[in-house]
Amino acid sequence: MVRTEPNAADRHLIRILARNGLQLSPYQLERWRTVGLIPRLGPHTLLRIGDSKVHPPATAVLVAGLATCAPLCRTQDDLALLAFFNEVPVPPDAVRAALAEVYFPQHAEAREQEYVHLQRIPADHRGEHGPEYDWAEAAAAPDTAEYKAAVRQMRDNLRRRRDLATASRAELDGRVRGVLIWLNMPALPVHDSEFMADLRAAMAFSGSPENSRAAWLLAAVCHSQQLAKGSETCAQERRETLLAVTDEELGALREQVRESMDAMWFMATEGRSRHFRIESSGDARQAGRMLAEWTTARHAFPSGSRPAQVLVDSLCSLWYLCSTDTVGEGRAAFEHRTRPPHRAP
Incomplete structure:
Protein backbone atom coordinates (compact mmCIF):
# COMPACT_ATOMS: atom_id res chain seq x y z
CA MET A 1 0.00 0.00 0.00
CA VAL A 2 1.21 3.54 -0.76
CA ARG A 3 1.51 5.87 2.21
CA THR A 4 -0.44 8.68 0.53
CA GLU A 5 -2.79 9.12 -2.39
CA PRO A 6 -0.97 9.61 -5.72
CA ASN A 7 -0.61 13.25 -6.68
CA ALA A 8 -2.05 14.75 -9.83
CA ALA A 9 1.19 14.31 -11.79
CA ASP A 10 1.34 10.61 -10.99
CA ARG A 11 -2.33 10.12 -11.83
CA HIS A 12 -1.74 11.84 -15.16
CA LEU A 13 1.25 9.59 -15.88
CA ILE A 14 -0.73 6.45 -15.01
CA ARG A 15 -3.52 7.51 -17.39
CA ILE A 16 -1.05 8.11 -20.24
CA LEU A 17 0.47 4.65 -19.86
CA ALA A 18 -2.97 3.05 -19.62
CA ARG A 19 -3.90 4.54 -23.00
CA ASN A 20 -0.87 2.71 -24.41
CA GLY A 21 -1.81 -0.61 -22.83
CA LEU A 22 0.68 -0.42 -19.93
CA GLN A 23 -0.58 -1.08 -16.43
CA LEU A 24 1.07 0.97 -13.69
CA SER A 25 0.12 1.33 -10.05
CA PRO A 26 0.95 4.12 -7.58
CA TYR A 27 2.73 1.46 -5.51
CA GLN A 28 5.11 0.68 -8.38
CA LEU A 29 5.94 4.35 -8.83
CA GLU A 30 6.71 4.72 -5.13
CA ARG A 31 8.93 1.63 -5.12
CA TRP A 32 10.83 2.77 -8.19
CA ARG A 33 11.44 6.16 -6.61
CA THR A 34 12.65 4.54 -3.42
CA VAL A 35 15.30 2.44 -5.20
CA GLY A 36 16.36 5.26 -7.51
CA LEU A 37 14.92 3.97 -10.78
CA ILE A 38 12.95 7.18 -11.35
CA PRO A 39 13.50 10.72 -10.01
CA ARG A 40 11.99 11.66 -6.68
CA LEU A 41 9.24 14.26 -6.70
CA GLY A 42 10.49 17.80 -6.28
CA PRO A 43 10.27 21.31 -7.68
CA HIS A 44 12.80 20.50 -10.40
CA THR A 45 11.33 17.16 -11.52
CA LEU A 46 7.90 18.38 -12.66
CA LEU A 47 6.74 20.71 -15.42
CA ARG A 48 4.06 23.33 -14.92
CA ILE A 49 1.44 23.47 -17.66
CA GLY A 50 -1.14 26.11 -16.83
CA ASP A 51 -2.37 25.39 -13.32
CA SER A 52 -1.19 21.75 -13.40
CA LYS A 53 2.12 20.02 -12.80
CA VAL A 54 3.07 17.00 -14.90
CA HIS A 55 6.05 14.75 -15.34
CA PRO A 56 8.43 15.79 -18.16
CA PRO A 57 8.55 13.65 -21.32
CA ALA A 58 11.89 12.08 -20.27
CA THR A 59 10.33 10.70 -17.09
CA ALA A 60 7.31 9.41 -19.03
CA VAL A 61 9.65 7.58 -21.45
CA LEU A 62 11.61 6.10 -18.53
CA VAL A 63 8.50 4.94 -16.68
CA ALA A 64 6.99 3.48 -19.86
CA GLY A 65 10.18 1.47 -20.45
CA LEU A 66 10.22 0.21 -16.88
CA ALA A 67 6.54 -0.73 -17.08
CA THR A 68 7.22 -2.70 -20.27
CA CYS A 69 10.07 -4.67 -18.68
CA ALA A 70 8.61 -5.08 -15.18
CA PRO A 71 6.39 -8.15 -15.90
CA LEU A 72 9.54 -10.07 -16.94
CA CYS A 73 11.46 -9.34 -13.74
CA ARG A 74 11.34 -10.48 -10.13
CA THR A 75 13.71 -7.97 -8.57
CA GLN A 76 14.44 -4.28 -8.99
CA ASP A 77 18.03 -5.12 -9.99
CA ASP A 78 16.76 -7.36 -12.80
CA LEU A 79 14.41 -4.58 -13.90
CA ALA A 80 17.19 -1.99 -13.94
CA LEU A 81 19.42 -4.22 -16.08
CA LEU A 82 16.75 -5.47 -18.48
CA ALA A 83 15.58 -1.90 -19.07
CA PHE A 84 19.17 -0.61 -19.40
CA PHE A 85 20.14 -3.19 -22.01
CA ASN A 86 16.98 -2.35 -23.95
CA GLU A 87 17.88 1.35 -24.24
CA VAL A 88 15.56 2.59 -21.48
CA PRO A 89 17.22 5.69 -19.93
CA VAL A 90 17.64 4.18 -16.45
CA PRO A 91 19.56 6.47 -14.03
CA PRO A 92 23.25 5.45 -14.16
CA ASP A 93 23.58 5.14 -10.38
CA ALA A 94 20.78 2.56 -10.34
CA VAL A 95 22.49 0.64 -13.17
CA ARG A 96 25.85 0.60 -11.38
CA ALA A 97 24.21 -0.62 -8.18
CA ALA A 98 22.38 -3.39 -10.05
CA LEU A 99 25.57 -4.46 -11.85
CA ALA A 100 27.39 -4.78 -8.54
CA GLU A 101 24.51 -6.74 -7.02
CA VAL A 102 24.35 -9.35 -9.80
Whole structure:
Protein backbone atom coordinates (compact mmCIF):
# COMPACT_ATOMS: atom_id res chain seq x y z
CA MET A 1 0.00 0.00 0.00
CA VAL A 2 1.21 3.54 -0.76
CA ARG A 3 1.51 5.87 2.21
CA THR A 4 -0.44 8.68 0.53
CA GLU A 5 -2.79 9.12 -2.39
CA PRO A 6 -0.97 9.61 -5.72
CA ASN A 7 -0.61 13.25 -6.68
CA ALA A 8 -2.05 14.75 -9.83
CA ALA A 9 1.19 14.31 -11.79
CA ASP A 10 1.34 10.61 -10.99
CA ARG A 11 -2.33 10.12 -11.83
CA HIS A 12 -1.74 11.84 -15.16
CA LEU A 13 1.25 9.59 -15.88
CA ILE A 14 -0.73 6.45 -15.01
CA ARG A 15 -3.52 7.51 -17.39
CA ILE A 16 -1.05 8.11 -20.24
CA LEU A 17 0.47 4.65 -19.86
CA ALA A 18 -2.97 3.05 -19.62
CA ARG A 19 -3.90 4.54 -23.00
CA ASN A 20 -0.87 2.71 -24.41
CA GLY A 21 -1.81 -0.61 -22.83
CA LEU A 22 0.68 -0.42 -19.93
CA GLN A 23 -0.58 -1.08 -16.43
CA LEU A 24 1.07 0.97 -13.69
CA SER A 25 0.12 1.33 -10.05
CA PRO A 26 0.95 4.12 -7.58
CA TYR A 27 2.73 1.46 -5.51
CA GLN A 28 5.11 0.68 -8.38
CA LEU A 29 5.94 4.35 -8.83
CA GLU A 30 6.71 4.72 -5.13
CA ARG A 31 8.93 1.63 -5.12
CA TRP A 32 10.83 2.77 -8.19
CA ARG A 33 11.44 6.16 -6.61
CA THR A 34 12.65 4.54 -3.42
CA VAL A 35 15.30 2.44 -5.20
CA GLY A 36 16.36 5.26 -7.51
CA LEU A 37 14.92 3.97 -10.78
CA ILE A 38 12.95 7.18 -11.35
CA PRO A 39 13.50 10.72 -10.01
CA ARG A 40 11.99 11.66 -6.68
CA LEU A 41 9.24 14.26 -6.70
CA GLY A 42 10.49 17.80 -6.28
CA PRO A 43 10.27 21.31 -7.68
CA HIS A 44 12.80 20.50 -10.40
CA THR A 45 11.33 17.16 -11.52
CA LEU A 46 7.90 18.38 -12.66
CA LEU A 47 6.74 20.71 -15.42
CA ARG A 48 4.06 23.33 -14.92
CA ILE A 49 1.44 23.47 -17.66
CA GLY A 50 -1.14 26.11 -16.83
CA ASP A 51 -2.37 25.39 -13.32
CA SER A 52 -1.19 21.75 -13.40
CA LYS A 53 2.12 20.02 -12.80
CA VAL A 54 3.07 17.00 -14.90
CA HIS A 55 6.05 14.75 -15.34
CA PRO A 56 8.43 15.79 -18.16
CA PRO A 57 8.55 13.65 -21.32
CA ALA A 58 11.89 12.08 -20.27
CA THR A 59 10.33 10.70 -17.09
CA ALA A 60 7.31 9.41 -19.03
CA VAL A 61 9.65 7.58 -21.45
CA LEU A 62 11.61 6.10 -18.53
CA VAL A 63 8.50 4.94 -16.68
CA ALA A 64 6.99 3.48 -19.86
CA GLY A 65 10.18 1.47 -20.45
CA LEU A 66 10.22 0.21 -16.88
CA ALA A 67 6.54 -0.73 -17.08
CA THR A 68 7.22 -2.70 -20.27
CA CYS A 69 10.07 -4.67 -18.68
CA ALA A 70 8.61 -5.08 -15.18
CA PRO A 71 6.39 -8.15 -15.90
CA LEU A 72 9.54 -10.07 -16.94
CA CYS A 73 11.46 -9.34 -13.74
CA ARG A 74 11.34 -10.48 -10.13
CA THR A 75 13.71 -7.97 -8.57
CA GLN A 76 14.44 -4.28 -8.99
CA ASP A 77 18.03 -5.12 -9.99
CA ASP A 78 16.76 -7.36 -12.80
CA LEU A 79 14.41 -4.58 -13.90
CA ALA A 80 17.19 -1.99 -13.94
CA LEU A 81 19.42 -4.22 -16.08
CA LEU A 82 16.75 -5.47 -18.48
CA ALA A 83 15.58 -1.90 -19.07
CA PHE A 84 19.17 -0.61 -19.40
CA PHE A 85 20.14 -3.19 -22.01
CA ASN A 86 16.98 -2.35 -23.95
CA GLU A 87 17.88 1.35 -24.24
CA VAL A 88 15.56 2.59 -21.48
CA PRO A 89 17.22 5.69 -19.93
CA VAL A 90 17.64 4.18 -16.45
CA PRO A 91 19.56 6.47 -14.03
CA PRO A 92 23.25 5.45 -14.16
CA ASP A 93 23.58 5.14 -10.38
CA ALA A 94 20.78 2.56 -10.34
CA VAL A 95 22.49 0.64 -13.17
CA ARG A 96 25.85 0.60 -11.38
CA ALA A 97 24.21 -0.62 -8.18
CA ALA A 98 22.38 -3.39 -10.05
CA LEU A 99 25.57 -4.46 -11.85
CA ALA A 100 27.39 -4.78 -8.54
CA GLU A 101 24.51 -6.74 -7.02
CA VAL A 102 24.35 -9.35 -9.80
CA TYR A 103 28.10 -9.63 -10.41
CA PHE A 104 29.89 -9.83 -7.08
CA PRO A 105 27.83 -12.56 -5.36
CA GLN A 106 28.17 -14.74 -8.49
CA HIS A 107 31.89 -13.95 -8.74
CA ALA A 108 32.40 -14.89 -5.09
CA GLU A 109 30.43 -18.11 -5.58
CA ALA A 110 32.56 -19.05 -8.60
CA ARG A 111 35.74 -18.48 -6.63
CA GLU A 112 34.34 -20.56 -3.78
CA GLN A 113 33.57 -23.42 -6.17
CA GLU A 114 37.13 -23.30 -7.46
CA TYR A 115 38.41 -23.38 -3.88
CA VAL A 116 36.24 -26.42 -3.14
CA HIS A 117 37.65 -28.23 -6.18
CA LEU A 118 41.14 -27.16 -5.16
CA GLN A 119 40.69 -28.78 -1.78
CA ARG A 120 39.66 -32.04 -3.46
CA ILE A 121 43.14 -32.42 -4.91
CA PRO A 122 44.92 -34.88 -2.61
CA ALA A 123 47.27 -33.08 -0.27
CA ASP A 124 50.31 -35.09 -1.39
CA HIS A 125 49.73 -33.98 -5.00
CA ARG A 126 48.76 -30.38 -4.31
CA GLY A 127 51.54 -28.06 -5.46
CA GLU A 128 53.35 -30.86 -7.30
CA HIS A 129 53.12 -28.97 -10.58
CA GLY A 130 52.90 -25.50 -9.10
CA PRO A 131 49.99 -23.43 -7.76
CA GLU A 132 48.98 -22.23 -11.23
CA TYR A 133 48.37 -25.81 -12.34
CA ASP A 134 46.31 -26.55 -9.23
CA TRP A 135 44.11 -23.50 -9.81
CA ALA A 136 43.75 -24.38 -13.50
CA GLU A 137 42.61 -27.86 -12.51
CA ALA A 138 40.15 -26.36 -10.04
CA ALA A 139 38.79 -24.00 -12.72
CA ALA A 140 38.45 -26.82 -15.26
CA ALA A 141 36.17 -28.84 -12.98
CA PRO A 142 33.20 -26.41 -13.03
CA ASP A 143 33.81 -25.79 -16.75
CA THR A 144 33.31 -29.51 -17.33
CA ALA A 145 30.03 -29.47 -15.42
CA GLU A 146 28.67 -26.20 -16.84
CA TYR A 147 29.61 -26.41 -20.51
CA LYS A 148 28.37 -29.91 -21.27
CA ALA A 149 27.78 -29.28 -24.98
CA ALA A 150 31.37 -28.12 -25.44
CA VAL A 151 32.73 -31.11 -23.51
CA ARG A 152 30.60 -33.49 -25.57
CA GLN A 153 31.84 -31.94 -28.81
CA MET A 154 35.48 -32.17 -27.71
CA ARG A 155 35.01 -35.83 -26.76
CA ASP A 156 33.27 -36.67 -30.05
CA ASN A 157 35.93 -34.84 -32.04
CA LEU A 158 38.72 -36.70 -30.25
CA ARG A 159 37.04 -40.01 -31.03
CA ARG A 160 37.22 -39.17 -34.75
CA ARG A 161 40.98 -39.40 -34.52
CA ARG A 162 42.07 -42.76 -35.92
CA ASP A 163 44.16 -43.78 -32.91
CA LEU A 164 41.27 -42.89 -30.54
CA ALA A 165 38.44 -44.51 -32.49
CA THR A 166 38.14 -47.34 -29.95
CA ALA A 167 39.24 -45.34 -26.88
CA SER A 168 37.18 -45.73 -23.72
CA ARG A 169 34.92 -42.97 -22.43
CA ALA A 170 37.25 -42.58 -19.45
CA GLU A 171 40.29 -41.98 -21.66
CA LEU A 172 38.46 -39.45 -23.81
CA ASP A 173 37.14 -37.64 -20.74
CA GLY A 174 40.69 -37.55 -19.39
CA ARG A 175 41.98 -35.97 -22.58
CA VAL A 176 39.17 -33.39 -22.56
CA ARG A 177 40.02 -32.64 -18.96
CA GLY A 178 43.65 -32.12 -19.95
CA VAL A 179 42.59 -29.69 -22.68
CA LEU A 180 40.42 -27.70 -20.25
CA ILE A 181 43.14 -27.58 -17.61
CA TRP A 182 45.65 -26.10 -20.03
CA LEU A 183 43.09 -23.66 -21.42
CA ASN A 184 42.79 -22.35 -17.86
CA MET A 185 46.55 -22.02 -17.44
CA PRO A 186 48.36 -18.71 -18.07
CA ALA A 187 49.64 -20.11 -21.39
CA LEU A 188 49.25 -23.14 -23.64
CA PRO A 189 52.16 -25.63 -23.84
CA VAL A 190 52.62 -25.06 -27.57
CA HIS A 191 55.82 -27.13 -27.67
CA ASP A 192 54.07 -30.22 -26.28
CA SER A 193 53.23 -32.05 -29.50
CA GLU A 194 51.02 -34.60 -27.76
CA PHE A 195 48.91 -31.96 -26.04
CA MET A 196 48.66 -29.89 -29.21
CA ALA A 197 47.49 -33.00 -31.06
CA ASP A 198 44.72 -33.39 -28.47
CA LEU A 199 43.80 -29.71 -28.71
CA ARG A 200 43.82 -29.84 -32.51
CA ALA A 201 41.54 -32.87 -32.54
CA ALA A 202 39.22 -31.48 -29.85
CA MET A 203 38.76 -28.20 -31.74
CA ALA A 204 38.37 -29.89 -35.17
CA PHE A 205 38.76 -26.61 -37.06
CA SER A 206 38.92 -28.49 -40.34
CA GLY A 207 35.67 -30.32 -39.68
CA SER A 208 32.02 -29.39 -39.87
CA PRO A 209 31.38 -26.19 -37.80
CA GLU A 210 28.25 -27.55 -36.11
CA ASN A 211 30.42 -30.24 -34.53
CA SER A 212 32.60 -27.71 -32.74
CA ARG A 213 30.94 -24.32 -32.25
CA ALA A 214 30.27 -24.79 -28.53
CA ALA A 215 33.83 -26.03 -28.03
CA TRP A 216 35.21 -23.07 -30.00
CA LEU A 217 33.30 -20.59 -27.83
CA LEU A 218 34.49 -22.07 -24.55
CA ALA A 219 38.08 -22.40 -25.78
CA ALA A 220 38.09 -18.86 -27.20
CA VAL A 221 36.84 -17.37 -23.92
CA CYS A 222 39.50 -19.24 -21.95
CA HIS A 223 42.28 -18.55 -24.45
CA SER A 224 41.47 -14.82 -24.50
CA GLN A 225 42.62 -14.68 -20.88
CA GLN A 226 45.89 -16.27 -21.93
CA LEU A 227 46.38 -13.48 -24.49
CA ALA A 228 45.74 -10.78 -21.90
CA LYS A 229 48.34 -9.03 -19.78
CA GLY A 230 48.44 -10.96 -16.52
CA SER A 231 47.55 -9.06 -13.34
CA GLU A 232 46.01 -9.76 -9.95
CA THR A 233 42.83 -8.04 -8.77
CA CYS A 234 40.66 -8.38 -5.70
CA ALA A 235 36.92 -7.97 -5.24
CA GLN A 236 37.34 -4.55 -3.61
CA GLU A 237 39.42 -3.26 -6.53
CA ARG A 238 36.90 -4.64 -9.02
CA ARG A 239 34.03 -2.97 -7.15
CA GLU A 240 35.83 0.37 -7.08
CA THR A 241 36.58 0.09 -10.79
CA LEU A 242 32.93 -0.67 -11.59
CA LEU A 243 31.52 2.13 -9.46
CA ALA A 244 34.00 4.59 -10.99
CA VAL A 245 32.69 4.00 -14.52
CA THR A 246 31.35 7.29 -15.86
CA ASP A 247 27.86 7.70 -17.26
CA GLU A 248 29.28 8.04 -20.78
CA GLU A 249 31.44 4.93 -20.37
CA LEU A 250 28.43 2.98 -19.14
CA GLY A 251 26.63 3.50 -22.43
CA ALA A 252 29.73 2.59 -24.43
CA LEU A 253 30.28 -0.57 -22.39
CA ARG A 254 26.66 -1.58 -22.97
CA GLU A 255 27.19 -1.40 -26.73
CA GLN A 256 30.41 -3.41 -26.49
CA VAL A 257 28.72 -6.15 -24.45
CA ARG A 258 25.77 -6.32 -26.83
CA GLU A 259 28.20 -6.53 -29.74
CA SER A 260 30.00 -9.40 -27.99
CA MET A 261 26.75 -11.24 -27.28
CA ASP A 262 25.75 -10.81 -30.93
CA ALA A 263 29.08 -12.32 -32.00
CA MET A 264 28.64 -15.32 -29.72
CA TRP A 265 25.02 -15.78 -30.80
CA PHE A 266 26.04 -15.60 -34.47
CA MET A 267 28.51 -18.41 -33.84
CA ALA A 268 26.12 -20.45 -31.68
CA THR A 269 23.34 -20.29 -34.30
CA GLU A 270 25.78 -21.27 -37.06
CA GLY A 271 25.33 -17.91 -38.75
CA ARG A 272 21.54 -18.01 -38.86
CA SER A 273 21.04 -15.05 -36.53
CA ARG A 274 23.17 -11.95 -36.15
CA HIS A 275 21.52 -10.28 -33.17
CA PHE A 276 20.86 -11.61 -29.68
CA ARG A 277 17.79 -10.06 -28.11
CA ILE A 278 18.01 -9.47 -24.36
CA GLU A 279 14.42 -10.28 -23.47
CA SER A 280 14.53 -11.89 -20.03
CA SER A 281 15.96 -11.14 -16.61
CA GLY A 282 18.34 -14.09 -17.08
CA ASP A 283 19.68 -12.59 -20.30
CA ALA A 284 20.03 -9.21 -18.58
CA ARG A 285 21.95 -10.74 -15.68
CA GLN A 286 24.32 -12.51 -18.07
CA ALA A 287 24.90 -9.27 -19.97
CA GLY A 288 25.36 -7.39 -16.70
CA ARG A 289 28.00 -9.82 -15.47
CA MET A 290 29.82 -9.54 -18.78
CA LEU A 291 29.81 -5.76 -18.51
CA ALA A 292 31.03 -5.79 -14.90
CA GLU A 293 33.80 -8.26 -15.80
CA TRP A 294 34.88 -6.23 -18.82
CA THR A 295 35.24 -3.01 -16.79
CA THR A 296 38.27 -4.65 -15.15
CA ALA A 297 39.36 -7.08 -17.88
CA ARG A 298 39.63 -4.37 -20.54
CA HIS A 299 42.71 -2.97 -18.80
CA ALA A 300 44.54 -6.23 -19.57
CA PHE A 301 44.17 -5.63 -23.32
CA PRO A 302 45.45 -2.84 -25.60
CA SER A 303 43.58 0.43 -25.27
CA GLY A 304 40.45 0.50 -27.39
CA SER A 305 39.95 -3.27 -27.39
CA ARG A 306 36.37 -4.50 -27.65
CA PRO A 307 35.24 -7.85 -26.17
CA ALA A 308 33.83 -9.08 -29.50
CA GLN A 309 37.15 -8.47 -31.23
CA VAL A 310 39.02 -10.07 -28.32
CA LEU A 311 36.85 -13.19 -28.80
CA VAL A 312 37.50 -13.28 -32.54
CA ASP A 313 41.24 -12.70 -32.08
CA SER A 314 41.35 -15.50 -29.52
CA LEU A 315 39.58 -17.89 -31.88
CA CYS A 316 41.94 -16.95 -34.71
CA SER A 317 44.91 -17.53 -32.41
CA LEU A 318 43.61 -20.99 -31.54
CA TRP A 319 43.05 -21.76 -35.20
CA TYR A 320 46.61 -20.72 -36.00
CA LEU A 321 48.06 -22.79 -33.16
CA CYS A 322 46.02 -25.82 -34.19
CA SER A 323 47.12 -25.42 -37.81
CA THR A 324 50.82 -25.57 -36.91
CA ASP A 325 52.59 -28.82 -36.16
CA THR A 326 54.90 -28.62 -33.14
CA VAL A 327 57.43 -30.89 -31.56
CA GLY A 328 57.63 -31.14 -27.79
CA GLU A 329 58.19 -33.24 -24.74
CA GLY A 330 55.79 -36.06 -25.63
CA ARG A 331 52.98 -38.04 -24.10
CA ALA A 332 54.82 -39.25 -20.99
CA ALA A 333 55.68 -35.76 -19.79
CA PHE A 334 52.20 -34.49 -20.69
CA GLU A 335 50.49 -37.25 -18.69
CA HIS A 336 52.80 -36.57 -15.77
CA ARG A 337 51.74 -32.91 -15.74
CA THR A 338 48.03 -33.31 -16.48
CA ARG A 339 47.05 -36.61 -14.86
CA PRO A 340 49.37 -37.29 -11.93
CA PRO A 341 49.25 -40.92 -10.71
CA HIS A 342 46.77 -41.75 -7.95
CA ARG A 343 44.92 -38.44 -8.53
CA ALA A 344 41.31 -38.67 -7.41
CA PRO A 345 38.92 -38.78 -10.40
